[in-house]
Structure formats: structure tokens, C-alpha cells
Amino acid sequence: MKALFPVLVVGGAGYIGSHMVKMLVQSGHEVIVLDNLSTGFRDAVHYGRLIEGDLADQALLDRIFAENSIAAVMHFAALSQVGESMHEPARYYRNNVANTQNLLDAMLRHGVRRFIFSSTAAIFGEPEASLINEQHPQRPINPYGRGKRMVEEMLGDYDRAYGLRSVCLRYFNAAGADPEGELGERHDPESHLIPLVLQTASGRRDHIAVYGNDYPTPDGTCIRDYIHVWDLCSAHLLALEHLLANGGSDIFNLGNGTGFSVRQIIDTARRVTGQIIPEIVQERRAGDPAVLVADSQKARRELGWQPRFEDLETIMGHAWEWEQIYTSVFGVR
Numbered sequence: 001m002k003a004l005f006p007v008l009v010v011g012g013a014g015y016i017g018s019h020m021v022k023m024l025v026q027s028g029h030e031v032i033v034l035d036n037l038s039t040g041f042r043d044a045v046h047y048g049r050l051i052e053g054d055l056a057d058q059a060l061l062d063r064i065f066a067e068n069s070i071a072a073v074m075h076f077a078a079l080s081q082v083g084e085s086m087h088e089p090a091r092y093y094r095n096n097v098a099n100t101q102n103l104l105d106a107m108l109r110h111g112v113r114r115f116i117f118s119s120t121a122a123i124f125g126e127p128e129a130s131l132i133n134e135q136h137p138q139r140p141i142n143p144y145g146r147g148k149r150m151v152e153e154m155l156g157d158y159d160r161a162y163g164l165r166s167v168c169l170r171y172f173n174a175a176g177a178d179p180e181g182e183l184g185e186r187h188d189p190e191s192h193l194i195p196l197v198l199q200t201a202s203g204r205r206d207h208i209a210v211y212g213n214d215y216p217t218p219d220g221t222c223i224r225d226y227i228h229v230w231d232l233c234s235a236h237l238l239a240l241e242h243l244l245a246n247g248g249s250d251i252f253n254l255g256n257g258t259g260f261s262v263r264q265i266i267d268t269a270r271r272v273t274g275q276i277i278p279e280i281v282q283e284r285r286a287g288d289p290a291v292l293v294a295d296s297q298k299a300r301r302e303l304g305w306q307p308r309f310e311d312l313e314t315i316m317g318h319a320w321e322w323e324q325i326y327t328s329v330f331g332v333r
């Protein structure tokens with residue numbers, strides 16, 4: 001089902017948002033991007049119209065909603081580094097919670113009542129089950145996760161009181177790149193494991209740090225569930241269709257259901273790239289749970305979500321293609 005009016009993608013110049021914009025446009029939707037370019041890039045917005053601005057700017061939000069009939073809002077804008085959130089919680093609560101409330105309140109003022117939210121596995125904290133489903137207890141262990149959880153609760157209240165319908169998609173670790181090589185992961189500074197490993201393979205870094213090898217896991221390093229960015233986007237498209245068809249508010253965990261340790265990621269990168277990747281074991285990073293792996297059966301069952309790129313070598317292969325394109329096209333060293 002196609003939206004009759006534009007979809008507003010907040011944070012559409014960022015890693016996941018820029019892929020989403022491409023998929024929306026390819027699926028026939030009109031897209032407006034709002035982004036303050038704090039961690040995103042103007043030249044990542046290949047499709048749709050970019051409005052440069054901040055969610056803190058209520059007058060700008062009013063103008064955007066007044067000038068455009070918006071069918072739905074997809075909200076990717078956030079600060080998203082777990083370790084940083086431990087040291088700078090104020091910035092995290094302001095941008096991820098207060099600014100999200102600004103956006104929701106502007107939507108209410110203009111009668112826009114469909115919202116798709118980028119939530120996270122970080123709301124769960126240390127898991128009590130090997131696979132984390134939607135009912136798993138939520139005990140976030142860092143301000144980033146606590147802020148995202150607050151927004152989920154706010155969304156429940158906004159639905160009950162104001163009829164604003166939302167879908168919260170809790171991603172595990174987004175990874176990979178546009179299979180066509182046009183877009184990829186670009187965080188500056190980069191903090192995520194897979195791009196850092198691949199930057200080491202391409203010679204941009206001299207080693208990869210392993211944050212802790214004394215976790216209670218088989219090889220002592222943290223285990224995560226890496227999910228292809230294009231598969232995350234296809235779940236958003238289904239969530240949009242669900243809301244356009246008058247579906248009610250809902251929450252889904254999105255991952256592959258398979259965990260890989262930091263050491264397995266580095267070994268896979270060595271295979272995929274054929275490069276020697278030096279590693280140095282360092283202290284644990286504050287705020288990291290030992291294991292996070294998703295149970296995404298609900299998304300498959302109820303949204304009809306069918307991930308296409310579940311294989312880790314494919315995910316890392318796409319990310320490696322992007323690293324090579326990026327370093328040659330952008331001349332990055």
C-alpha cells in the first residue's frame with residue numbers, strides 16, 4: 001500500500017535513515033527528510049527532499065507539518081553510542097527523549113497520528129533468556145537504553161490518550177550496506193565493531209580493539225545479533241503499511257536470531273577481506289551487556305517480515321564493498 005502523502009523521515013541523512021529513504025522512494029513513496037546533520041551527511045540523501053534543521057526547533061516542526069500533509073513519520077534521529085551515553089547522559093536524554101516529545105507534540109498539533117520509532121535491544125539490559133522476545137523484562141543498563149525505553153512508554157500513553165498510533169522497532173545491531181553499493185555506514189567518529197574491523201582491513205586503522213575477553217561467553221568476547229540494514233528497512237516498510245491499513249500500535253524485536261562474538265566477527269572479516277587484521281584486547285567498554293540475541297518470530301508472523309540477507313558473510317561482504325567504494329570515491333585515508 002502506498003501513502004497518498006509524503007512520509008517524513010527524521011534522521012534520514014544518517015546510516016539507517018538514508019537506506020530507508022532509498023527504499024521508500026523505490027517503493028513509490030514521496031519522502032521529506034529532516035536532519036540536523038549532526039551525525040548524518042548531506043550527500044547521503046540521494047533521494048527525497050532534505051530540510052536541514054533540528055527537532056528542538058518547534059517553529060520549524062510546525063512549518064513542516066503545516067506546509068506538507070504528512071502521512072506518517074519515521075523517527076531515526078538520536079544519539080546512539082552506548083559508551084558515550086554513560087558519560088554524557090544529559091545530551092542523551094535531551095536529544096533522544098525531550099526532542100522526540102517535541103516531534104510527537106508537533107504531530108498532535110497537526111493531526112498526524114502514524115509514527116515508526118527506532119528503538120533498540122539496549123532497552124533489555126542483561127538478558128535472562130538466550131533469545132530475547134518482546135515480553136522479555138526490560139532493565140536497561142545505560143542511559144541510551146533507558147531513554148529509548150522512556151519513549152516507548154511515552155508512545156503507549158500518547159496512543160491511549162491521543163490516538164497516536166506507533167510501531168516501535170527494536171533493532172539489535174544494524175550492519176551491512178546498500179546491496180547496490182550506493183550507501184553505507186558512515187559514523188564519524190565510528191564506534192561500531194563491523195565498520196571499525198573493515199577500516200582496519202582497508203588500512204585506515206592499524207588494529208581493532210577487542211573490548212574485554214573475560215565475559216561469560218564461549219570465547220570471552222561479547223555476543224551480538226547483526227541484522228542487515230536493508231532487512232531493517234523492509235520491516236519499516238511493512239510497519240508503515242500496517243499503520244496505513246489502520247493497524248494498531250505494536251512493538252517488534254528485529255534481529256537474525258543468531259549471535260556472533262567479537263572474535264567471530266574479526267575472523268569473518270579476515271575471511272571476507274583476505275586481509276590480516278591485527279587485534280588488541282582492551283578493557284571492557286562501560287555499559288555493554290555480554291550477550292544480546294533477538295527472537296524476531298513476532299515480526300515474521302504478524303508483519304510478514306522475511307529478511308533477505310541473514311548470512312553474516314553477506315552482511316560483511318556488503319559492508320566491505322562499501323568500505324572500498326567509500327575510501328576510493330571519497331579519497332578517505
Ligand SMILES: NC(=O)c1ccc[n+]([C@@H]2O[C@H](COP(=O)([O-])OP(=O)(O)OC[C@H]3O[C@@H](n4cnc5c(N)ncnc54)[C@H](O)[C@@H]3O)[C@@H](O)[C@H]2O)c1
Nearest residue numbers: 011013014015016036037038039040055077078080118174
Ligand atoms: N546502528 C545501530 O546498530 C542501531 C541499533 C539500534 C537502534 N538504532 C537506532 O536507530 C536510529 C538510527 O541509527 P543510525 O545508526 O542510523 O544513526 P546515525 O547517527 O547514522 O543517524 C541519526 C541521524 O539523526 C540525525 N539527528 C540526530 N539528532 C537530531 C536532531 N535533534 N534533529 C534532527 N536530526 C537529528 C543525525 O544527524 C543523523 O543523520 C537511532 O535512533 C538509533 O538509536 C541504531
Ligand SMILES: O=c1ccn([C@@H]2O[C@H](COP(=O)(O)OP(=O)(O)O[C@H]3O[C@H](CO)[C@H](O)[C@H](O)[C@H]3O)[C@@H](O)[C@H]2O)c(=O)[nH]1
Nearest residue numbers: 080082120121122172173191192193209210211222262288
Ligand atoms: O572497537 C570496538 C567496537 C565494539 N566492540 C564490541 O563489539 C560489540 C558491538 O559493539 P557496537 O558498538 O558495534 O554495537 P553495540 O552493541 O554497542 O550497540 C548497537 O546495538 C545496540 C543495541 O544492542 C544499540 O542500539 C546501539 O545503538 C547500536 O550501536 C560490543 O560488544 C563492543 O564492546 C569492540 O570490541 N571493539
